[in-house]
Amino acid sequence: QITLKESGPTQVKPTQTLTLTCTFSGFSLTTSGVGVAWIRQPPGKALEWLALIYWDDDDRYSPALKSRLTITKDTSKNQVVLTMTNMEPVDTATYFCAHQGDGFEVWGQGIVITVSS
């Protein structure tokens, strides 16, 4: 059974850097074709894909946020980390990580991040 869980601070101040960790089980990020993605959803709004890292260390970023995002993986810990710099109130959202196989097959429960001074 595949599970993922997001962790990190629930509140950050404007201009700070957000670091989120996705801890997963039930699959390996060394398996060909597998990836872990980050997606966010502001309150009442649509889903927005942020970044994805593949088993071979290939990484992809949303063009709109590329300059602010870094995604890394630690296969020994079964973790994927997303950092987002220069946080603003508009970045307030629920942040999800998800297992990428055929589509985003399994999602974490999400973590609500509030950006406020």
Add this chain to the structure above:
Amino acid sequence: EIVLTQSPGTLSLSPGERATLSCRASQSVGSRYLAWYQQKSGQVPRLLIYGASSRATGIPDRFSGSGSGTDFTLTISRLEPEDFAVYYCQQYGSSLYTFGQGTKLEIK
């Protein structure tokens, strides 16, 4: 970047009716890389369809996907009360992912 436009924004139907949701891409998407998700209020999105027409594990056969190129459709043959939710299409093209803005399926 490929932009996905979903229509209608809101669809009002009754249980037992057929629902047809549209997703149009700004440029051609490989059919293998088009997915549909369902999100109920306060819940995590759930994968329904991948590869434009393949149902994910455990998805009832009243859900079906079709289309290719720039035009894709999600059809729910007979609506059940639990089907009323927001539906998103998502594509993977040119190595980047995008979601549509969603279609809200509400009870009439």
